[in-house]
Amino acid sequence: MSSVNKVLFLGMDAGNKFLIQEWAADGILPTFRSLLNRGLVGDTMSLEGFYEGSTWPSFYTGVTPAQHGIHSLIQLTPGTYKFEHIRPGDFVKCDPFWNHLSRAGKRVAVFDIPLSGISEELNGIQMIEWGCHDGVYGFHTRPEHLKHDVLERFGPHPLIRSCDSFGWTQKEFPAFRNLLVQGARLKGELTKHYLKQGSWDFFGQVFSEGHCAGHQCWHLHDQRQIASITQSASVTEDPILDVYIAIDTAIGEILAHIDPETIVIFLAGHRMAHYFGLQFLLPDVLCRLKVARTPMEVTAEKPPDTVDKLEAVLTWGWRHTPKSVRARLQSLRRNLRGWIDVHQGRPSPMFFGIEPRKSECFLMHNGASVCGIRLNVAGREPEGLLQPGEEAEVFCDQLAQDLMDIVDLDTGKPAVKSVKRCSELYRGKYLDHLPDLLVEWNDEKRVGNTVTGTLDGARVRLFSDKIGVVEGANTYCRSGDHRPEGLFIAFGPGIKPGRMKRTVSIMDFAPTFADLLGVKLPLSDGAPITEILKAR
Known part of the structure; x- marks a missing residue:
């Protein structure tokens, strides 16, 4: 199998592909404008139902969550009613592609790939969580002395605490924006430095600053868009725009220092947009449907x-x-x-106020946009109430219909976009680690919150004949949340510029990187992107 000499991967965690293309076309993002004009451009799609927790594990393993086992940072231990905070690098059931490259003798540098852990067998260098949105391990490197070198040269990432932990008064957003802009600049400097330090076969770096900005500042972006349409001067700041400009600049400076024979692949594997999840009302909905019970209901019986x-x-x-x-x-x-x-x-x-032992189903952690429901099945759960087979099947059908019947009283539209069975979407050894049902909310309506001043839409009222009126307010601070669509750009010797007509999976990149460097992955649900492989 022939191979190319070098591959440089640059990622933008939760970067919105529509904003990237719009601002590039307007000349605001000159680096992306150049890449879009001279590269192979394609649309990507993340994992259905699991594009929040599984995007990056499926990116670096090339398999579905039913194969690698990860759908959330808080997961149910099968056969129990116990939720645990997982460490993805230790929990993931399949090796990341860079382990396979290392075993084949390739020299690799892997920086800040989200939701990954340190690979002890790596043939090269690695750092995790110097500047990532999700903090699990804290900043670690391999070899260990690399950490000292990074901190001495560049210091810690300016955003040293979770983006959810800010107080979110209007005065805090400019400071938050400055930390992210500075972080993107430093990450660019760090990347350039270590890119020069070795003859890497594969070098990967991911910018996560846009992820934090998207979660916390989407309402400011929306306000600025509305202001531009109405020609209002009351809103001028858009932290998301500023962070995207900083990332665009950093990537441009990185690309100015690469070998012309290098294959470059940029990926924004899923995107951010307005917040719409109604998970804060789902426990009450399930109780009204009499398929779940609260601890208070159970206690009242004795x-x-x-x-x-x-x-x-x-x-x-x-x-x-x-x-x-x-x-x-x-x-x-x-x-x-x-x-x-x-x-x-x-x-x-962690059970969202539901008593799982006395309920026919209960909630699993899966993010706000697509909620996960677990059936309390006899023989699988310790105190299962539903018999497997026909009884569970009928229960799923009825629950799905009951959820689809719910409408938002403010819009008159269905509150739920779809209810799907995980077993019909995925196959794999670790299917039991995943929810049974995936409830995707209708994303047409923006849901505000009571924390950041985005009170418009914070209170939601749901109705159906079975549940009556269920209402409540969203108290979660985020104004933006995930969507599964993404974008990639590839360029380098042998890659023909243009726009691909088909959409590729997030799982296609691991086998593509491996194939480019002459290595075959032992297991992959994705397929190499043939349009890129023509570069070999």
Whole structure:
């Protein structure tokens, strides 16, 4: 198998392909404008139902979540009612493509690929979470001394805490924007430095600053768009635009220093747009449909015991404890509360207020845009209520119909776009790690929140004959969320410029990188992108 000499991969985590193309056409993003004109351009699609948690694991393994096992950073342990925070690099069931390249003797440098871990067998250098949106491990490198070198030369990424942790007053957004712009600039400098340090067969770097900006600042982008249409001067700042410009500049400077024989692939594998998920209402909906029960409903069925009486006394006592004293008692209170919950058999807060043992189904963590529902199946779950086979099938059909019947009272339109069975979308050894049903909300309506001042649309009212009116307010700070569509651009010797007519999968890139460098992956649900392979 013939191979090219070098491959440079540059990613933009959750970059919106429509904004990239629009601002490139307007000349605002000159680097992307040049790439779009001289490269092979194609549309990409992430994983149906799992484009929030599985995009990057499927990118670097080339397989579906039913094969690599990851759909969220909080996952249910099969055969239990226990949710755990996972470490993706340790949890993923398939090797990333750079491990296969290393075994084949290729020299690789892998920087900040999201939701990945350190590869001990890597033939090269690696850093994770110097500047990523999702922090799991913290900043780590291989070899370990590389961390000291990075911090000495470039320091930590300017955004040193989760983008969800800001207070989100209007005064904080400019400072947040500045941290992201500075982070993109530094990441460009860091990339140029280490790109020069070795004769890399594969070098990869991902810019995640657009991910953070998209989650927290989408409402400001929307406001600026509306202001430009109405010729209003009240809104002039768009942090997303500023961050995209910084990334465009950084990528342009990186490309100015590459070998002309290098194959370059840029990827914005999924995008960001307005927030629309109604997961905050789904627990109430399932309870109204009488397929899920709350701990309070279960507790009300049994007479109070000693622990119930103790809880009542502690609750009364806490309410009458002066605030000045509460801080010193918080630790003791948490321990007592945990003991009571365990004694009562109550679920952890990770179950969204649903008692899984007494419910026919319960929620799994899967993001806000597409919610995951797990059936409480006998023989699979410890205290399953639904019999596998016909009973579970009929239950799924009815629940799907009941969810599709729900309308948003403010718009009169269906609140749910689709309900799909995971088993009909995916096959694999780790299918049981995934939800059974995927509930995708209608994204036509922007959902605001009570945190960032985007109150318009924060309160939502749902209705159907079965649930009556279910209403509530979104208290999550994000104003932007994920969509599955993406974009790639490839250029280099032998690659013909133009626009591909077909859409490629996020899973196609791992086998493409491997194939370009003369390596075959042992397992892949994706297929090499033949239009790029012509460069060999």
